[in-house]
Structures are given as structure tokens and as C-alpha cells.
Amino acid sequence: MQLGPKFAELKATIASSYPNFEANVTNAWAEILAESDKTTKTIKEQGTEYVPQVSFTDLPNLSEDEIEKIRRRGTVVIKDVVDDKQAAAWKDELKQFIQTNPSVQGVPADDPQFFELYWTKPQVEARSHPNLLAATVWLSNLYHFQDKESASKFEGVNVNVPLTYADRFRIRRGGFPWAFHPPHVDGGTIERWEDPTFRGCFREIFSGNWRAHDPYELEARLNARSSLYGRPNQSSIFRTFQGWLAMSEIAPTQGTLKVFPDVFLSNVYTILRPFFTPLVPVDSSEIFDPKNWKFDLSTSEFHGISPRDGGFLGPRPTPESHPNMRLEDTMVSVPKVKPGDAVFWHCDVVHAVESEHTGTGDSAVMYIPAVPLTPQNLQYVQSQKESFLKGQRPSDFPKGPDESGFVGVAGGADITSKEGLIAMGLESYSKN
Numbered sequence: 001m002q003l004g005p006k007f008a009e010l011k012a013t014i015a016s017s018y019p020n021f022e023a024n025v026t027n028a029w030a031e032i033l034a035e036s037d038k039t040t041k042t043i044k045e046q047g048t049e050y051v052p053q054v055s056f057t058d059l060p061n062l063s064e065d066e067i068e069k070i071r072r073r074g075t076v077v078i079k080d081v082v083d084d085k086q087a088a089a090w091k092d093e094l095k096q097f098i099q100t101n102p103s104v105q106g107v108p109a110d111d112p113q114f115f116e117l118y119w120t121k122p123q124v125e126a127r128s129h130p131n132l133l134a135a136t137v138w139l140s141n142l143y144h145f146q147d148k149e150s151a152s153k154f155e156g157v158n159v160n161v162p163l164t165y166a167d168r169f170r171i172r173r174g175g176f177p178w179a180f181h182p183p184h185v186d187g188g189t190i191e192r193w194e195d196p197t198f199r200g201c202f203r204e205i206f207s208g209n210w211r212a213h214d215p216y217e218l219e220a221r222l223n224a225r226s227s228l229y230g231r232p233n234q235s236s237i238f239r240t241f242q243g244w245l246a247m248s249e250i251a252p253t254q255g256t257l258k259v260f261p262d263v264f265l266s267n268v269y270t271i272l273r274p275f276f277t278p279l280v281p282v283d284s285s286e287i288f289d290p291k292n293w294k295f296d297l298s299t300s301e302f303h304g305i306s307p308r309d310g311g312f313l314g315p316r317p318t319p320e321s322h323p324n325m326r327l328e329d330t331m332v333s334v335p336k337v338k339p340g341d342a343v344f345w346h347c348d349v350v351h352a353v354e355s356e357h358t359g360t361g362d363s364a365v366m367y368i369p370a371v372p373l374t375p376q377n378l379q380y381v382q383s384q385k386e387s388f389l390k391g392q393r394p395s396d397f398p399k400g401p402d403e404s405g406f407v408g409v410a411g412g413a414d415i416t417s418k419e420g421l422i423a424m425g426l427e428s429y430s431k432n
């Protein structure tokens with residue numbers, strides 16, 4: 001889809017910002033196609049098993065190899081973060097909450113399974129659970145400043161201090177289809193190219209030195225603007241990883257998460273894709289041959305991005321827009337989880353929700369991401385705290401009725417851990 005002349009100019013601007021752009025990215029594109037051909041075949045072969053699984057208690061003792069797998073694949077199942085019984089009890093309490101408060105809104109509107117609730121006791125307790133916060137700290141520590149010197153320029157950033165981002169939960173009944181979340185990337189659409197700082201996260205890709213791309217570099221992430229158009233429902237904070245905590249057993253095909261399990265490769269491919277046009281049909285068996293692509297600045301298309309609400313939607317890669325990702329075979333379901341297991345995926349990971357749910361039980365999760373202490377994140381947490389204390393929806397989310405009128409909403413007293421209070425901005429963090 002063409003986005004208008006301004007966006008063809010954006011391509012030209014990017015191209016002129018890097019020396020020898022055409023030659024360098026054309027070389028890179030040939031190498032990326034070969035890498036993609038190889039890796040997507042391996043992902044297809046291994047399927048769900050390609051997604052790393054570790055147990056919460058093993059996090060401090062993982063080998064370099066295991067950590068490297070998690071970094072490259074960008075998704076990890078962390079087992080037994082919370083006691084099974086506790087997580088299952090939270091689901092029962094949430095169901096009770098919905099029964100007690102029948103006016104709770106959700107999606108689909110006539111039979112909600114994804115609920116516009118932020119401040120129930122189970123959610124507040126889960127987000128402040130010390131193990132869950134510890135898991136998010138471990139994940140945020142995969143990020144680093146590329147340049148040790150520059151770390152000192154980022155006052156107030158500490159990946160060892162977790163913050164809370166209040167989001168919602170879903171309890172999806174067995175058999176219930178779900179068409180709302182096809183493959184997509186969260187946190188910034190056209191901004192990935194348009195915002196000069198956000199674009200900086202991908203500078204090695206634009207320079208053609210794509211193998212040096214590091215999705216875990218902090219510098220550019222911290223000031224990247226992921227919402228240039230003021231579209232509603234855009235996260236205004238920096239989440240190192242998105243995540244959810246399972247409250248029920250969920251196996252592949254039972255409404256679980258699907259991911260493209262190579263965040264490095266999906267970044268390099270999707271970022272350069274707008275600069276190339278295929279010369280053969282995208283479903284041709286020759287589509288991996290670099291001879292069948294040409295460098296092209298003439299269009300205003302940023303594949304997978306489309307206009308919406310005065311801003312943009314996406315990236316939403318499809319087999320047509322991103323044929324070399326072999327999405328039909330490489331969007332793998334995460335392994336089976338039990339209540340208390342958590343799944344986390346890097347903020348650039350292409351992910352989706354399974355449209356089918358062939359199980360008979362609930363597929364129930366609370367969305368809880370990893371959010372490190374940064375000045376911007378802290379600012380949001382402070383406004384989120386005010387929403388919490390008033391029982392209102394946090395400012396990043398669709399406007400709607402307060403929760404304060406519901407029976408069973410949490411208060412500050414429901415946060416019992418010190419790290420939970422700090423994460424909510426109810427206590428301030430001090431280095432001592």
C-alpha cells in the first residue's frame with residue numbers, strides 16, 4: 001500500500017544519510033535472503049521446539065549458549081515463575097470478578113473474553129509478585145549500552161529496577177475463534193523508519209553491516225519516539241519484552257501465542273524490505289534469488305504498514321508483503337505452558353495470537369511486560385499510579401468507565417512486596 005509522497009521522500013532521506021547506501025544494502029539484501037532461506041527452513045523443521053524454555057529457578061545459572069539462543073530468538077518460556085495453584089486461583093478470582101460486575105467491558109463486545117480491566121486484585125498481586133518482577137529484571141538485563149561511556153549520559157536508567165505497566169487479561173473459552181491479532185509488531189509503526197532516533201536502533205542494517213545489528217542496544221531505544229501521530233492505544237513506554245503470565249494450561253492450537261522466533265533476522269529483513277521490489281511473483285520459488293529483486297526508491301510503500309486513525313498500523317507482515325519470512329511455516333506456537341509459567345517476547349518480535357482454540361478449557365493469561373526504570377517510564381508510572389488510586393483506566397488505554405465502582409478492585413494495601421511498591425511508583429527507589 002502506497003503511503004503518499006512524503007514517504008518516498010523518507011526513503012530518499014534515509015538513503016542519503018548512509019554512505020554508499022545503494023551498494024551496501026544491495027549486498028546486504030543478497031546475504032539476508034540467503035540467511036532467511038536457511039533459517040526459515042530450520043524454524044519450519046523444529047517448529048515449537050525452536051522457542052527456548054527455561055525454568056525460573058535456573059535463570060541465574062544459564063549457559064552462554066542458552067542465553068544467546070534466547071537473545072537471538074527473542075522469545076522465551078519461563079516456567080514456574082508463580083506457583084501453579086496461585087496462578088489458577090487468580091483465574092478463578094477474575095471469573096468471579098466478572099460475574100459480580102456484569103457491566104465490565106471487553107472484546108468481543110457481545111461476549112467478552114479480553115477484558116478492559118486493569119486494577120483487579122489478581123492483576124495487582126501478579127504484577128507485584130517478586131518472582132515475576134525478578135524474571136523481568138533478568139530479561140531487561142539482556143539489554144546493554146553498546147558504548148560504556150554513553151551509559152553515564154543516561155541518568156536515571158537502571159535495568160535492575162523493574163516498573164509495572166498495567167495491562168489487561170484474557171480468559172478465552174475453549175473453541176472460541178480469535179481473529180484480532182494476526183502477525184504484527186508492537187511499539188511503533190512507520191516510526192521505526194521515520195523517527196531519526198528510533199531509526200538509530202537499526203543503523204547497522206542501513207549501513208549494510210547487518211550482522212552487527214543488535215536488537216538489545218539501549219541507547220537509541222531510550223529516546224525513540226514510537227508514536228509520532230498521536231494514535232490511540234499506543235504504548236508510550238519502553239518495554240524491553242512484552243509478556244504474559246499463564247493462568248491455565250495452554251498448549252499449541254489452544255489459543256496461544258505464535259512468534260517468528262528470530263528477532264535479529266526479522267529486524268534486518270523487515271527494515272530493508274521497503275527498499276526493494278521483487279521482479280518475480282512473490283510466491284515464485286525464485287523469490288530467494290537476489291537477482292529477482294531490485295533496489296527501488298521510487299515507491300512510498302513501507303511493506304506491512306498501512307494508514308489508520310490519522311497514523312499508521314503495523315508492521316503486519318504477510319506472506320505477500322514479506323515472502324522470504326515463509327510466515328505460513330515459521331510463525332510457530334510457543335510450547336505448552338501451565339498456570340504460573342510466563343512467556344516473554346522482545347519488543348520487536350513478530351507475534352500473533354492463534355486464531356483457533358481447539359481445547360475445551362480456558363486459555364487464560366494476564367499481560368505483564370518487562371519495564372525497566374528509565375525517566376520516561378517512571379513518568380508514565382507516576383501518572384499510572386494516580387489512575388490506580390482513583391480506579392481509572394491508565395492513560396495509554398481506551399477511555400472508558402472507571403473501575404472504582406466495581407466490587408473487588410485492588411488498593412495500595414494489596415501490594416505487599418517492597419519491589420512491588422517501587423514498581424508501581426508508590427515508593428521511590430533509592431540506591432541504598
Ligand SMILES: [Fe+2]
Pocket residue numbers: 184185186351
Ligand atoms: Fe501485540
